[in-house]
Amino acid sequence: MNTFEEYFETGLKFHGHRCPAMPMGLRAALAAMKTLGVEHSQDKELQVLSETGEGHAAGCFLDGVMVVTGCTYGKSNIKKLYYNKMAFTLIDVKTGRSVRVSIKNEVLAQSLKSPFIEQRKAGVPPQDVPAKIADPVIEKVLNIPEEMLLNIGEIKVIDVPKGKGVFEAEPCAKCGDMTFVNKLQETPAGKVCIPCAG
Template sequence: MCKKPTEWEKAVEFHGHQCPGLAIGFKAAVTAREKMGVRFSADEEIVCVTENDACGVDAIQVLTGCSMGKGNLIYRGTGKMAFSFFNRKNGDSLRLMLKSFQGEMSREERQVYILNAPAVEIFNFMKPGFELPETARLFTSIVCEACGESAPEHKIRLQDGKKVCLDCFKDYGRGW
């Protein structure tokens, strides 16, 4: 008989390995579900704004149903280990900010601690300092007049009187 995988096992399978970072996102998702009374988001009922792009975000996706593709997982790159959850149905919101860890622990010990300690030992609880983001928007595609590839209109720039994509836009920067 096949054993149904636990939520932690599903998160590990999705992420590829166990680690303290995945445990942080797992604990944040479980805590948000408990505190806000929400379940897996089939559409955009639940929104998560993550302030980091680390391992924990994978657990957020698996447990909450928030994803970039649906538009209900939003990256706000402060670098902080913080997750803000919003419930579109009732307006409830919660920001979970990771507390600093005290004392020395191995990676394995830290992971076990995160998964088993009360959430109040792991996170500070507060209201997000920003409003609920709008629902995902659909944009018209524009063909770049330099390379011929399509991009959404909000990613098109005017350069020398031509509509160009960010790859062709000369002043876009050296980020890539």
């Protein structure tokens, strides 16, 4: 198991800039995993339903969640619900046990008034926010006690939809792109991919 420092380092490399929301995601995901007693997903042992969306501040949160849980878009064991909330549900696929973790209202409200967000509102890209402004805001996220940072819900058992991955691919009859067969459509011209089916 990785230490927080290791996750933080990986998170920075993966995410691309220093900001407060990505480490919030690291901490929230670690708390969710501890609550369920599960480890980093090597394949699809875990699923994340993220309530973040797009076009809002602090969506970087989800990159922290991905780094820690191992739930990734490539493996398709993460979904965004676009509720534009700083919350997610972590699911242990084998048992169906799940927990919802969210950032406390006061923490989000406060962080939206931080000097970091002032810069972002003024149009400064996150990577160009001076370290002397970004670092204290990040330090706060790293050091705030968990009970002040997070709401951790009750463990609930839910039905987890399970499906097997498809291993067969064929070229589309029209464009020739190799396409996994579960998304090829039968047409008079042969089996075609979704864009070619029109």
